[in-house]
Amino acid sequence: xxxxxxxxxxxxxxxxxxxxxxxxxxxxxxxxxxxxxxxxxxxxxxxxxxxxxxxxxxxxxxxxxxxxxxxxxxxxxxxxxxxxxxxxxxxxxxxxxxxxxxxxxxxxxxxxxxxxxxxxxxxxxxxxxxxxxxxxxxxxxxxxxxxxxxxxxxxxxxxxxxxxxxxxxxxxxxxxxxxxxxxxxxxxxxx
Numbered sequence: 001x002x003x004x005x006x007x008x009x010x011x012x013x014x015x016x017x018x019x020x021x022x023x024x025x026x027x028x029x030x031x032x033x034x035x036x037x038x039x040x041x042x043x044x045x046x047x048x049x050x051x052x053x054x055x056x057x058x059x060x061x062x063x064x065x066x067x068x069x070x071x072x073x074x075x076x077x078x079x080x081x082x083x084x085x086x087x088x089x090x091x092x093x094x095x096x097x098x099x100x101x102x103x104x105x106x107x108x109x110x111x112x113x114x115x116x117x118x119x120x121x122x123x124x125x126x127x128x129x130x131x132x133x134x135x136x137x138x139x140x141x142x143x144x145x146x147x148x149x150x151x152x153x154x155x156x157x158x159x160x161x162x163x164x165x166x167x168x169x170x171x172x173x174x175x176x177x178x179x180x181x182x183x184x185x186x187x188x189x190x191x
Contacts, residue, residue, distance in 0.1 A: 025063065028059075030110065030113075032127075034053055035050070044159045057173045058113075060180075070161065072125075082158055085153065087151075089149075094147070102134065110126060111127075123162070129158070135153045
């Protein structure tokens, strides 16, 4: 990978480059076993192809937008450094549907896509060989609040978070979620 990248200056994109940015209220969550095609470019960050197996779709999981955090931490010894991917969020309420979804995926190999409110691409966490796992799912139902706090993380090091063009993100199983996310299915159905 080092040969594909030529050193170039990296400038500040704008005076507000460090300002926090809003996130769409749904995280696109999927099992890597359902993905038929996943490739990145020679620099190892930009996703160039992404498609699901026939009959498979990702889902949208509502997350309180201000709690969504998709990030990577670098770690490792000399010559073995890499990135651990993370996706943290809170889901309001403790519904049966959320508990069933978490129970079905507690040990699954997952990927997640988080879309910002603007821009032409999104961030994707996990890869087929370094998937996300549920590392924490804490529910709370008391006088302080009613919510689930979820943390997903990869257990093996890989490259940095991927970037995926919004045009490559497949529609979810729900037309309302697709409309909120602005996925192609929303345009095709007129939602």
